[in-house]
Amino acid sequence: MLKLFKPSTYSFLPWFYTPEVHGHPPAVLLHLTHEPPQPDDEEEQQQSNTNSSIEGLGTESNPFIVYRNKEDASDIGNKKHKLRKLRFVCMSDTHNQIHKLIIPHGDVFLHCGDAVKHRTSARDLITFNTFVGTLPHKHKIFISGNHCTCIDPNHPERTQQILSNLVYLQDSSVDIDGVKIYGSPWRPKRGYVYRAEAFGYDASRIQIDKWSHLPSDVDILMTHGPPYSIRDFNPSSGKRVGCPGLLEEIITRVKPSISIFGHMHDCHGASLYRSADNENLMQFYQDKHKNTATTAVATTSTYTTNDETEILFLNAAMVGGHHLLRNPIVFDFYY
Template identity: 55%
Template structure:
């Protein structure tokens, strides 16, 4: 039974920008870059244990947290970015096994031309696997023909509402975000807020290791400084923390929220409510939005043991 209701949203007349109201928020432990709209500091104990997300000190996540310290694991190193907006060639991209891009590689007004350039650049990267989901700036991508997009992005695997299995690690990617209205030109893969949970998020499978979306869940590194609002999706939040429970959720879209936080289910009974279980689940949430205005962020490196 969905907890999400139409009354979750207020609407700004004419703009139709969803404003979330009276909705539970996630309780988070920030591992780096405490969001400027929140009070608090980095959880130094967790940051010391999990890592910093850099090449020399990657985030270390285990599929089974109870197996930490044993030596019977495989490892995949993920190198992750989002929202590079035609600036990916300016980045120093660490080596790894899997390169992940969570959308908005281009800008909307030159999307068709620049996706070709992006594909050419990704072809130069040494990673064995390269994954891409779309974002709202990719207006030249036809949501009805992912096969055509795969032909254009020939140097990577294009993921649109599907699972990719890489050496036993199950990854699901979905590009959708809440529809913002006619005044926004970069509206690829936008979806009606009142339907997005049932039509899109409810189809995310539960048996996955890593979730890729372009947009963030509500209250998780989703703040917009211009509107002073949290613009993530409450339906996505509920599906991820109460049902899907991936070990890692990667996204971008909201540039102010760049950074990583850890969610611990036992601390958020208000959000999980009747769906909570006795089994605790930790989820690493990472906003990968590289474009930080006058400067660029760094790719995030994650070592996943399974």
Template identity: 50%
Template structure:
């Protein structure tokens, strides 16, 4: 729907700047981003998503709203991202599926610390453990995901791959628009002009969970130092016009931790000809745990399907 001219590029920019691209309207469920005006938030009115994402009050999400109030199978997902060598300092509730959306380590010591991370995850009680890379995981070879999987023996490593967990479809992709050559933590950076065609267009529709490291443009992607939204516009477009996952999990932008709900009826301009009145809401969650001198909490989701 939108062409590569969405971007203006400079080799020293933190990411290619986005111009003239529609922003998504979302309803914040937890932690309204500090740069947004609380008076401008649209009140949430939805029975498809409930809860606060905590161990005692998990987000409750249904694959289909017609399932509400009926007997359904469900799995508990315990999710996080951007732990940067401090995962052992974080309380990790028990659940069925553990998900980590990248930057488990710091780039300077990633080769050593990814081994420690793998050992720690191996001690968790969750039946399934899933990991995608982040920009700090420079020790993982983008061209050899098989080698990354051999290194990460205690979890399922996803790189542009769809898996089925007891009937729940989960797709993971670690890519993000490439930043300027000044930056060293640059694993899985990709040419912004080709990332949609080469990466995002390969994501299948009809999935339950989408895992990426980068956020979609305008959804919990604000960078306070540059005062820009640094999510990927092509990822946003693919998600809302075609993929339509029930849940999109990501990290990367530490200052925008929290959850938001997307509703099609509020985004007709963004969805254009693809707008459908019967579309399910999408739960977007920025899982970035590391908050400088403090840590956010794991996000817990009970998924009924």
């Protein structure tokens, strides 16, 4: 059996089987909104003072401005009016409270899963679909989350029938006016004690089985779970819960303009990844593949630090601690 991670990468607690990452460096990020909680020993690593082409605050009145081609950002006066634009309104983890949100208008509504509660998910999903049908957005897209226990992963077409007011993505993509959006609901699975565990996947297999198949021509990537070290910290356990295989595929091969997720309620907000700030992380991946047998991932990934890649990461979880509800994240995509 092919395994991408050595035993030292993941450890498992008896009966809980909760994946825990060891020995993997975190990404260096520029936090565009409030800094998320993180391990104390990573505070100095999680900093970046570099300038970026991303503008705005992610609000309706001051949305993030993202360009498919970075060169367009340097000549705004001459090019911006010639580019096409779509406004995206993003959220995740609304857990039956979406009706309490003030949802900005836009062209595309994106929801990254956990619209429901797992005990009543079958009923809740119908209610969610009805509510979304009242929204004015022309395009509405949804992926599943771990609370969507009523969804059969083997028959996504049945879920699409229920979600008549949205496009349901499960390891699939949709093209909206020339912008490619790909959605995948999987995340490393936890133990049997967790009841809200839809779309949990074997942590040692998830990269080769799922993430290595992410297309490399994606503009916007939607997942439910976060990549490792990207707004993925769990203050209760003191651990990061993001997927290292997802991080590797995103920054070395897929390189979308925007990666959106939820799942971690305490880490809402936006962070920017720049390849120029992450030479140590890229070297880690190079060394990893030098010391392992050739795999499908190793042959398709490209490890370069001179391409000036920028990726906007958004944790769009709406529900926070103490019944806090956050505002949806808004960005304008120019292309």
